[in-house]
Amino acid sequence: MTDTTRKAARPVPPAAPAGPTPPTAARRPRRWRGVTPWLFLIAPLVLLIAFTYAPIVNMVAYSFTDWDGVSPELRYTGAENYAELFTRPELFEVFFVSGYYLAASVVQIAAALYFATVLSFNVRFRNFFKGVLFFPYLINGVAIGFVFLYFFQDGGTLDAILSLFGYDGDRAWLGTPASANVSLAGVSVWRYMGLNFVLFLGAIQSIPGELYEAAELDGANRWQQFRHIIAPGIRPVLSLSVILSVSGSLSVFEIPYIMTGGATGTETFVIQTVKLAFQFNKTGLASAAAVVLLLIILAVTWVQRRLVPDDKVDLV
Amino acid sequence: MNRRTVLALAVGAALLASGCTGTGGTSKGADAEAPDDPAKVDGTITVLTHRTDLVQDGTMKKYAAEFNKTYPKVKVEFEGLTDYEGEVKIRMNTKNYGDVLMIPAVIEKKDYPKFFASLGTQAERSKKYRFTDYSTVQGKVYGQSPIGVVPGFVYNKKVWSAAGVTDWPTTPAEFLDGLKAIKAKSDAVPYYTNFKDMWPLTQWTHVNGSVGCDTRATTRLAEGNPWAEGADLRVGDQLLYDIVHSDLIEKDPTTTNWEASKPRLAKGEIATMWLGSWAIVQMRDAAKQAGTDPADIGFMPFPAQKNGTFCAVTSPDYQQAVNVNSDHKAAARAWIDWFTDKSGYADANLALSPLKDAPLPDVLKPYEEAGVKLLDIDDTKGAEVKSIDNQSEVGIYKPDYRQDLVDLARGARKGSLDDFLTGLGEKWTEAQQNLGS
Numbered sequence: 001m002t003d004t005t006r007k008a009a010r011p012v013p014p015a016a017p018a019g020p021t022p023p024t025a026a027r028r029p030r031r032w033r034g035v036t037p038w039l040f041l042i043a044p045l046v047l048l049i050a051f052t053y054a055p056i057v058n059m060v061a062y063s064f065t066d067w068d069g070v071s072p073e074l075r076y077t078g079a080e081n082y083a084e085l086f087t088r089p090e091l092f093e094v095f096f097v098s099g100y101y102l103a104a105s106v107v108q109i110a111a112a113l114y115f116a117t118v119l120s121f122n123v124r125f126r127n128f129f130k131g132v133l134f135f136p137y138l139i140n141g142v143a144i145g146f147v148f149l150y151f152f153q154d155g156g157t158l159d160a161i162l163s164l165f166g167y168d169g170d171r172a173w174l175g176t177p178a179s180a181n182v183s184l185a186g187v188s189v190w191r192y193m194g195l196n197f198v199l200f201l202g203a204i205q206s207i208p209g210e211l212y213e214a215a216e217l218d219g220a221n222r223w224q225q226f227r228h229i230i231a232p233g234i235r236p237v238l239s240l241s242v243i244l245s246v247s248g249s250l251s252v253f254e255i256p257y258i259m260t261g262g263a264t265g266t267e268t269f270v271i272q273t274v275k276l277a278f279q280f281n282k283t284g285l286a287s288a289a290a291v292v293l294l295l296i297i298l299a300v301t302w303v304q305r306r307l308v309p310d311d312k313v314d315l316v
Numbered sequence: 317m318n319r320r321t322v323l324a325l326a327v328g329a330a331l332l333a334s335g336c337t338g339t340g341g342t343s344k345g346a347d348a349e350a351p352d353d354p355a356k357v358d359g360t361i362t363v364l365t366h367r368t369d370l371v372q373d374g375t376m377k378k379y380a381a382e383f384n385k386t387y388p389k390v391k392v393e394f395e396g397l398t399d400y401e402g403e404v405k406i407r408m409n410t411k412n413y414g415d416v417l418m419i420p421a422v423i424e425k426k427d428y429p430k431f432f433a434s435l436g437t438q439a440e441r442s443k444k445y446r447f448t449d450y451s452t453v454q455g456k457v458y459g460q461s462p463i464g465v466v467p468g469f470v471y472n473k474k475v476w477s478a479a480g481v482t483d484w485p486t487t488p489a490e491f492l493d494g495l496k497a498i499k500a501k502s503d504a505v506p507y508y509t510n511f512k513d514m515w516p517l518t519q520w521t522h523v524n525g526s527v528g529c530d531t532r533a534t535t536r537l538a539e540g541n542p543w544a545e546g547a548d549l550r551v552g553d554q555l556l557y558d559i560v561h562s563d564l565i566e567k568d569p570t571t572t573n574w575e576a577s578k579p580r581l582a583k584g585e586i587a588t589m590w591l592g593s594w595a596i597v598q599m600r601d602a603a604k605q606a607g608t609d610p611a612d613i614g615f616m617p618f619p620a621q622k623n624g625t626f627c628a629v630t631s632p633d634y635q636q637a638v639n640v641n642s643d644h645k646a647a648a649r650a651w652i653d654w655f656t657d658k659s660g661y662a663d664a665n666l667a668l669s670p671l672k673d674a675p676l677p678d679v680l681k682p683y684e685e686a687g688v689k690l691l692d693i694d695d696t697k698g699a700e701v702k703s704i705d706n707q708s709e710v711g712i713y714k715p716d717y718r719q720d721l722v723d724l725a726r727g728a729r730k731g732s733l734d735d736f737l738t739g740l741g742e743k744w745t746e747a748q749q750n751l752g753s
Contacts, residue, residue: 280714
C-alpha cells in the first residue's frame with residue numbers, strides 16, 4: 001500500500017527518457033492501483049453477498065419447491081407455486097389494506113415537510129423540537145406496538161385524552177376493519193415521520209443561505225420562499241421519500257402484526273406471507289409470494305422513476 | 317475482463333455456492349433404549365424446554381438433583397426457550413437441538429424417525445402409558461408427553477351461582493341462558509374470548525370428541541367435513557358464535573390481555589373462559605395473589621351429553637423425545653422415563669398423569685364425581701388431519717379462523733355463519749381430496 005501511495009504522490013515525469021528502465025517497474029504500480037479499491041470493497045461485498053443476495057437466491061430457489069421449512073426432503077415443483085399464487089385472487093385482496101397506509105404516507109410526507117421547513121428557520125427551541133420529532137423513529141417497533149395497544153384500549157390513553165376535551169371516551173379503536181386500519185396507519189405515521197423529517201431537514205439545510213437573503217431582499221414571503229427555493233431544492237429527496245413510502249405501504253408488517261396479528265381485516269401481504277410460511281408450513285409458496293412482492297415493488301419504483309426523472313437540481 | 321465482468325462473476329459464483337445449500341437430513345431411525353443399570357449411565361445431556369418459568373425459578377434444577385439420586389453420573393442442563401416453536405424449528409435444520417426436546421408441532425409425523433430416536437414399540441409402551449399413538453410411526457413410539465390435559469370451561473363459581481346456575485348446563489342453549497343470566501344479574505363479563513392473544517381461541521378445537529363422545533373423533537376429521545350439520549366442531553363454533561352474537565363477551569375483544577384476565581376471573585369480574593385443565597393452577601395462583609378464595613375457581617365440561625353423561629377428551633401436552641444425533645441416548649432416555657414416571661411433574665401441575673393406572677388429579681375430582689367420561693382419542697389419523705389443516709389453510713389449530721368467526725359474530729365482518737362454515741368445509745374437503753389423490 002505505502003508503495004502505491006508514494007508512487008502516486010510523486011509527479012510522473014512527462015516523458016520517460018529512453019533508458020534501461022524495465023517496463024514491469026512502471027506497470028506494477030498501475031496494476032496495484034487497479035486492485036486497491038477492490039481490497040477496500042472486499043468486506044462490504046462479502047457482507048452484502050452473504051446477507052442480502054445469497055438469501056434472496058435461496059428464497060427464489062425455495063419458491064420453486066414444496067419445502068415446508070423443516071423437513072429434510074424437498075421436491076422441485078417448477079412454477080407450481082407461482083401458478084397457485086396467481087390463480088388465487090384472494091391472496092392479493094390484502095393489498096387493499098395498503099391503501100390505508102398509502103393515504104397515511106401522504107399525511108406523513110406533508111407533515112414532515114411542514115415541520116422541516118418551519119424548523120429550518122430560526123425558531124425558539126428549534127433543536128428540542130427536532131429531537132421530539134425524530135425520537136419515535138429511534139424506538140423499537142415492537143415496543144411501539146405494545147405501547148399503542150394500551151393507547152387504543154377501550155378506556156385507554158386515547159379515550160382518556162379525548163374525554164378531557166369533552167368527547168365521550170369509550171371506543172373500540174381496533175374494533176372494526178376501517179377504524180383498526182386507520183388507527184394502525186396513524187401509528188405508522190407517528191413512527192416514520194421522523195425519518196422523512198430528518199431527510200427533508202438535511203436537504204433544506206444544504207440550500208445555500210444567500211438564496212433566502214436574496215429572496216427576502218426581493219420581498220418574498222415564507223410561502224414564496226418555500227414554493228420557489230425549498231421545494232425545487234429538495235426534489236430528489238422528496239421523490240426518494242415518495243418511493244420509500246410507497247414500497248413501505250405495500251410491505252407493512254410489524255405494527256399490524258404485533259398489535260392485531262392481522263385480525264379484523266388488518267392483514268397485509270407480508271403478514272399473509274409470514275402466516276403461509278410459519279403457520280401453514282408452506283415455505284415454498286410463501287417464498288414465491290415474497291418474490292412476487294419484490295417484483296411488484298421493483299415495478300412500482302421503476303414506474304415512479306419514469307414519471308419523475310431524477311433531474312439535477314440547479315437553483316442558481 | 318473489465319470491472320463489471322469481474323464483479324458479475326464474483327457475485328454469480330457466491331450466489332451459486334449459496335444456492336446449493338441443501339438440507340442434509342439423516343435417515344437413521346436409531347433407538348434410545350432404556351439403560352439397565354442406572355449407575356453406569358453417564359454423560360451431560362441438554363434438555364430443551366418451553367417452561368422458561370420453571371428453568372428460571374429453579375424448579376427444573378430441583379428435578380435434576382432428584383434425578384441424580386438415581387443416575388449419579390448424568391449431568392442434566394436445561395435450556396428454556398421463550399419462542400419454543402420458532403427457535404427449535406430453525407435449530408432442527410442442524411444436528412444441534414439438544415439431547416432431549418419437546419417435539420415441535422411443525423415436524424411432520426412421518427419425519428419423526430429422521431429427527432428422534434425411538435423409545436420402543438407402541439404395543440409395549442401403550443400398556444403403561446397414555447397418548448402413545450400421538451407419536452407412533454410404523455409401530456414405534458418417538459415421544460412421550462409428561463402430562464395430559466382435559467378441556468373445559470374455567471369459571472368463577474360465585475358468579476355463576478349468584479346468577480342462579482348451580483348445575484352444569486347440559487346443552488349449548490342452557491349454557492347460553494346461564495351466560496345471559498350472569499349478564500342480567502351481575503357486572504361480570506359472562507365470557508372472555510382472549511381474542512387478541514389468539515392462542516386461547518385455538519382451544520375451541522378441543523371440543524372435538526366432547527360432543528359426540530366418540531374416540532374416533534380425529535379420524536372423522538380426517539375423513540369427513542368437520543363443519544357438517546351436527547359435527548363436533550360445528551357445535552362448538554356455533555356456541556362461540558352465539559356467545560359473541562348475543563353480546564355476552566368483553567366490550568373490546570381486540571385489546572384483551574391474557575395475563576390480566578387471570579386475576580379478573582379470580583375476582584369475579586370475568587365469569588367464564590374455555591381453556592384446559594392446565595389453566596386451573598394458574599387461575600388459583602391468581603386468586604391467591606388477588607386475595608380471593610382459590611376454591612371459587614371451577615371447571616365444567618362442554619355443555620353436551622351423550623346418553624346422559626358428559627364427555628371430555630384427554631390430550632397430551634408437548635411430547636419429550638430424544639435427538640437422533642445425541643451422543644448420550646441412554647442418559648436422555650433415562651431422563652424421559654424418570655421425568656414421566658417418577659418426577660411428580662404431573663402432580664405439581666395438577667394435570668392428568670400419562671401413566672394409565674395413576675389416579676385422577678384433584679382438579680378433576682368434580683369431573684369424576686359427576687361421572688364425566690374421559691376419552692383417550694385414537695390419534696392414528698392425527699398426522700393426516702394436520703396435513704389437511706395446513707394444505708387447506710383453514711387452521712383448526714391456529715387462531716385465524718376463530719378470530720374471523722368472532723369478527724363475524726360481532727358484526728366487524730360481513731357474511732353469515734352458515735356461509736362461513738360451509739366455506740371452511742369446502743376448503744377442508746378439497747384439501748382432503750388433493751391429498752388423497
